[in-house]
Amino acid sequence: MKLITAIIQTDKLDEVREALMKAEITRITVSRCAGHGQDQGDVSLYRGHEVKPNLIPKTRIDIAVNDAFVDATLQAIVDAAHTGKIGDGKIIVTPIEQILRIRTGETGGDAI
Amino acid sequence: MKLKRNTFGWAMFGLLAFAGLAGAQDAAAAAPPPIDTGDTAWMLIATGLVLLMLPGLAMFYGGLARTKNVVGTMMHTFVCMAIVGVLWVIFGYGLFWGDSIGGFIGWNPDFLFLKGVDGTNEGDIPAFAFVAFQCMFAIITPALISGACAERVYFRGWCLFVVLWTVLVYIPLAHWIWNGDGWLFNLGVVDLAGGLVIHVSAGISALVLAILLGKRIGHPQNTVFPNNLVMTLIGAGLLWMGWFGFNAGSTLGAGHGAARVLANTLFSACAGALVWLIIEGILFKKASGLGFASGVLAGLVVITPAAAVVGPFGALCLGALSSVACYIALQAKDKLGYDDSLDCFGIHGIGSGLGVILLVFFALPGEEVSLKAQLIGMGATIALAGIMTVIIYYIVTFTVGFRLPADKEKAGMDSTLHGEQGYGFLNLN
Numbered sequence: 001m002k003l004i005t006a007i008i009q010t011d012k013l014d015e016v017r018e019a020l021m022k023a024e025i026t027r028i029t030v031s032r033c034a035g036h037g038q039d040q041g042d043v044s045l046y047r048g049h050e051v052k053p054n055l056i057p058k059t060r061i062d063i064a065v066n067d068a069f070v071d072a073t074l075q076a077i078v079d080a081a082h083t084g085k086i087g088d089g090k091i092i093v094t095p096i097e098q099i100l101r102i103r104t105g106e107t108g109g110d111a112i
Numbered sequence: 113m114k115l116k117r118n119t120f121g122w123a124m125f126g127l128l129a130f131a132g133l134a135g136a137q138d139a140a141a142a143a144p145p146p147i148d149t150g151d152t153a154w155m156l157i158a159t160g161l162v163l164l165m166l167p168g169l170a171m172f173y174g175g176l177a178r179t180k181n182v183v184g185t186m187m188h189t190f191v192c193m194a195i196v197g198v199l200w201v202i203f204g205y206g207l208f209w210g211d212s213i214g215g216f217i218g219w220n221p222d223f224l225f226l227k228g229v230d231g232t233n234e235g236d237i238p239a240f241a242f243v244a245f246q247c248m249f250a251i252i253t254p255a256l257i258s259g260a261c262a263e264r265v266y267f268r269g270w271c272l273f274v275v276l277w278t279v280l281v282y283i284p285l286a287h288w289i290w291n292g293d294g295w296l297f298n299l300g301v302v303d304l305a306g307g308l309v310i311h312v313s314a315g316i317s318a319l320v321l322a323i324l325l326g327k328r329i330g331h332p333q334n335t336v337f338p339n340n341l342v343m344t345l346i347g348a349g350l351l352w353m354g355w356f357g358f359n360a361g362s363t364l365g366a367g368h369g370a371a372r373v374l375a376n377t378l379f380s381a382c383a384g385a386l387v388w389l390i391i392e393g394i395l396f397k398k399a400s401g402l403g404f405a406s407g408v409l410a411g412l413v414v415i416t417p418a419a420a421v422v423g424p425f426g427a428l429c430l431g432a433l434s435s436v437a438c439y440i441a442l443q444a445k446d447k448l449g450y451d452d453s454l455d456c457f458g459i460h461g462i463g464s465g466l467g468v469i470l471l472v473f474f475a476l477p478g479e480e481v482s483l484k485a486q487l488i489g490m491g492a493t494i495a496l497a498g499i500m501t502v503i504i505y506y507i508v509t510f511t512v513g514f515r516l517p518a519d520k521e522k523a524g525m526d527s528t529l530h531g532e533q534g535y536g537f538l539n540l541n
Contacts, residue, residue, distance in 0.1 A: 011522040045531035
């Protein structure tokens with residue numbers, strides 16, 4: 001069982017979500033986040049001054065998957081979120097130690 | 113060098129001061145005709161109330177757009193003040209109120225830059241009060257149309273659209289229906305505060321524009337997410353308050369007429385709101401805040417042409433019927449598949465169109481109304497607005513560009529066109 005954490009551009013969310021649904025990855029968690037890597041962000045205007053953002057808004061998608069689905073998920077996200085420009089984002093895969101469905105009490109792979 | 117410039121500056125100042133004094137002497141010589149201070153006070157306030165409708169409309173529409181477009185959507189409304197306000201002074205008022213050429217357009221070189229206006233009257237109010245009041249109407253009309261092209265147009269394209277639409281649709285139509293020599297006025301078309309001039313024309317243009325521009329990317333699954341219904345509700349309230357000036361001010365006086373119009377406006381909006389809530393309660397068991405706001409607007413637009421000729425019972429009926437008609441129109445919109453994003457046609461077009469026709473049947477005895485005249489007025493309005501909008505769409509598209517390209521639409525108008533963010537509190541620091 002793996003937890004896939006993808007940080008992507010916010011305007012790519014709809015496309016990534018649809019790509020995931022097409023790949024039959026339908027259980028996801030999406031949250032708002034901000035940060036920076038090499039990305040400089042879009043310059044803002046404030047009364048004639050240009051303001052560079054310090055934290056750049058991004059979207060974070062967390063997906064718990066069984067090992068067999070990791071590659072398909074990564075491929076779906078990359079295909080949809082890639083633009084070739086700085087700021088496309090990163091995907092991090094971490095192992096899940098334990099997972100439990102609250103409604104039924106199932107654990108492990110069945111709970112995903 | 114510096115001295116030379118200052119000398120020139122002082123010489124100009126002296127010349128202008130002399131000219132000003134000479135002019136003042138002339139003005140003092142011819143005493144202006146008497147005005148009614150009661151009517152004048154009301155008209156000045158009414159002008160302010162209609163001005164209030166602009167932030168009201170901006171908030172109403174702005175709250176319905178997605179977060180990434182909230183500033184751009186509000187700017188679509190606000191920029192109309194900047195553009196149409198200036199046009200009105202330069203030549204707009206002259207074309208609207210100048211001596212009529214065949215009943216189709218006005219012309220008065222004295223009105224260019226409002227030269228000949230100071231000190232004159234319109235009826236028993238100062239001409240400036242009339243000019244400013246009418247200016248507000250001209251400003252708010254194109255702002256309504258922004259609902260049709262929400263979230264997907266270039267700001268410069270929108271600005272050009274506003275200029276062309278004001279000159280090619282609003283001013284001629286206002287001349288036809290409100291100028292004493294206008295051909296529709298002389299046919300007996302009844303349109304107190306702009307049912308045809310403002311709401312039907314904007315509604316038809318919105319429909320045409322929505323179809324020509326095409327749908328927003330991802331519509332409807334990924335687009336219908338109002339970012340701030342609190343703002344929309346407040347906007348509806350401000351619009352309602354402003355509408356008292358909009359309708360009652362259109363009687364151009366403070367008397368029984370204005371009072372009746374204000375009362376009818378109030379009753380129609382209340383009935384509209386109530387009926388929309390009832391419809392939603394029956395169909396969904398949930399009456400929504402947006403439904404309330406939409407019902408208020410449906411009631412306000414339907415009474416706009418009719419408020420001077422109907423009574424309280426008529427006002428209640430019109431408000432109720434408008435909510436029903438607009439609700440049906442909004443359901444039909446989904447089935448027909450065009451993206452009139454903020455329902456300009458669905459509420460303003462349909463609701464006010466209904467009022468223009470139904471006022472014939474709810475008019476109080478003694479009021480001069482004719483179904484034939486109203487239908488001709490409708491036809492002329494639809495034809496002018498429809499045809500001109502098609503032409504203007506193509507002019508804008510092939511000059512400065514109208515529809516946003518896909519990448520800018522997905523990133524949002526606020527960051528790409530305005531370099532701003534509406535809600536700083538979304539920032540994490």
